[in-house]
Amino acid sequence: MNATQPALTAPPGLGEERQALLRQLVDGLEPAQLYWIAAYAAQQAAHPAARPVPASAVRLTVLYGSQTGNARRVAERFAAEAEANGLPVRLLRAGAYPVRELADERYLAVVVSTQGEGEPPDDARGFVEFLASRRAPKLPKLHYAVLGLGDSSYPLFNAMGRSVDARLAELGAQRLAPLAEADVDIEPVAGPWTEGALALVREKLTRELPTASVTPLRAAPTRPQFHRDRPFPAPVLANQRIVSRHADRDVRHVELSLEGSGLRYAPGDALGVWHRNPRVLVDTFLAVAGLDGDTETVHDGKTQPLREWLARERELTRLSRPLVQAVAARADSAELRIALERPEALKELFDSHQPIDLLRAHPADWDADGLVAALRPLTPRLYSIASSPQAVGEDEVHLTLAVVDYHAHGERHLGAASRWIADADEDATLDVFIEPNERFRLPADGARDVIMIGPGTGVAPFRAFVQARQQAGGTGRNWLVFGNRHVADDFLYQVEWQQALKDRALHRLDVAFSRDQAEKRYVQHVLRERGAELYDWLSGGAHLYVCGDAAQMAKDVHAALADIVATHGGKSPEAAQAWLSERLQDGRYARDVY
Structure with missing residues (x-):
């Protein structure tokens, strides 16, 4: 059973043998399945004549x-x-x-x-x-x-x-x-x-x-005290840069307190964070749109100053089709109308522009109500949890995040949530909730081998996995494949991985630093180099996990895995893809990509 679950006292008459059978029955089941079993048992107690x-x-x-x-x-x-x-x-x-x-x-x-x-x-x-x-x-x-x-x-x-x-x-x-x-x-x-x-x-x-x-099978589920729509204000315990001062990106390790929240998590889960948009971004929006932030603005029956709409409730860093349509109409832009009809052109626009870029490139006469209506609602950001409660305690949770900060179209661009979190000092709180991820769980059998592929901040959940496996004392081997730009600047958690190797909490570590040599080298190159051993682990029942960028990394890694299975498993390309699909379905190949 999940180690975060509280121990229960057995009811009278339920002996050791039946308790063991019960534990065997529920081990590895998902919450919805456990919920059904509990409801079914309650129904049987109330209606003994009922049948499944x-x-x-x-x-x-x-x-x-x-x-x-x-x-x-x-x-x-x-x-x-x-x-x-x-x-x-x-x-x-x-x-x-x-x-x-x-x-x-x-x-x-x-x-x-x-x-x-x-x-x-x-x-x-x-x-x-x-x-x-x-x-x-x-x-x-x-x-x-x-x-x-x-x-x-x-x-x-x-x-x-x-x-x-x-x-x-x-x-x-x-x-x-x-x-x-x-x-x-x-x-x-x-x-x-x-x-x-x-x-x-x-x-x-x-x-x-x-x-x-026609009778209800179960009562409506009860929500925890704090959840997505009522986040917990988690005090910041630590917020530190974990790359060198020469690194071209700021990556943060953040520790938060969950004390008093009642929130519980397992390795593989995500932490949702509700953020505010940076003030400088809000001010830029107001200047480009030519609007006053104090203007009382009405949307969906709610009235508040435009500045508050932009800071707390509107998405300012991600484009959407409705926004492109609104800008195209107000600016009478033939260029945008054409892009809306061509998926590749629209994808290129989404990949290269933030909303502020669109407003700058296609000036229009905006009013406050129209701008708020055109922008989509703010949504929380989800970050893979980088800690195991078995190692850091149930009242603490850790994150690893890269701060978005780059130049494009002649202007500086900031991330919204990442900047908000990076600026949070140890007197601040962050509004958070737990987002369970039952698809991304360690095997219940501690004797199973585990392969973890996590370039960049994609390594976060694997820090939690290694901590959990070490605390559980399982006999399965752990293999981590990590990649980043420079070994001297952004080898995230390097000291921890080296100690884990010494402690045999980590049995193998392979790395790829893409810009430390003339020809770029990524994690997929490491996988191909280690193909025979990788397939040996997989064919022996190892569980494989991938975390990180969905747009390119996950595709490249999947292609490398397919080649490895075909080459070292003696399968056709089609059979290799089918084999990987089967592993996705049986839970031995899991991806947390974004």
Whole structure:
């Protein structure tokens, strides 16, 4: 069981043997599965004659594919409200769904996000691939509803939601409700979709259920005291630069106190941070737009000074399609209208410009209400946690982050959250919450070998992994592959890794410093050089983890892994890709990329 869970006293009559069986049953299960077991046990106690719902029975199945936790949260709420309405429900991560049951499903709700270049989240990849394959069954009996979650700062906005919705229809399923597509401001779309889809499901499903079956299976879940919508003000314990003064980037190690919050985390989880936009960026926005920060501004029924909207509630460093559309309209820009019609041009724009660049390049007559409406809502930033509670204590959490600060288009550009955190001194607090990441967990079996690939700040969760493995005293080997620019300037946590090697908490360390030689060398080059040994570890059951940049690093690493499996496993390129896909599905290959 998770080491962060409190010990429970066994009830009377539950002997040692049954306790052992119970521990064996729940080991490795996800929260939603544990929750179902608890609710089912409670139902059996209240209704001894009740029986489990057969796989082919009439019920609502709710699937989610989530990369950052948003789709999981929406799906959990949807399932809880369905049960509160008396419907039999099962809630599953898409990667845990037994696809052989799809042919017999009658009612299905899918909440799926899109990541990167129109790709599925890792925990839904297998389901999406099955659905698109020739093995997918015809689905004339199925009624379904799909909610897609996306980010309009990516050209292929909500590609997965659209793909799943279209494919289910192509297989003969009937839409209960039209596809709904949410941007980063999820609730305005998710709320009405939940309400409408549930009403339609209840209307149809209850006609097929015996009256006795229409009873809630579980109570609505209780939220912790502090969560995404009510963050905890965590005092800053330490905030230090961990690269040399000559390094071309500022990287910080930050320690925060969680004392009194009740928040608990496990290695692999993320810490969400709600930030304020830097004052200098807000002032620049006001100057470029020609607006007064004290102007009372109304949006969605809320009135406050424009400066407060820009500082606390609007996204100022990330472009979105609606903002490009608004600027194109106000500035009457043919260039932007053309970019909106060409995905590659739009992607290039998103990759190279911040919102302030767009406003400078395409001057327009802005009013305060219009500017706030055009900018998308501020969202929290998620940082992979760089500590294990077993090592630093449950009331402390550590982060590793690079401070965004660069020049482009003749101007200095600052990160929003990274600058906010870097400027926090030891008298400050940061508003935080825990974002669980069940897909990115250490194996329950401490004898398993672990391979960790984390260039740059992607090494953060592996600091937590090594700490946890050392505290647990497992016998499995730990191999870290780390990369950065210069060994002398930004070898993050170098002293800790060297000590871990001495203590045998780390059994192997390979590094790639890209700019210490004429030809750049990255972690994927190290992997290919160590291909035979890497495949030997993997074929022996090792778990593989990758953390860091999704745009390029994760793709290059995946391509290197496919080549290694093909070369050293004697497989065709297609078989090697299939082998890696299987590892993604069985949890032995996990990625935390952003």
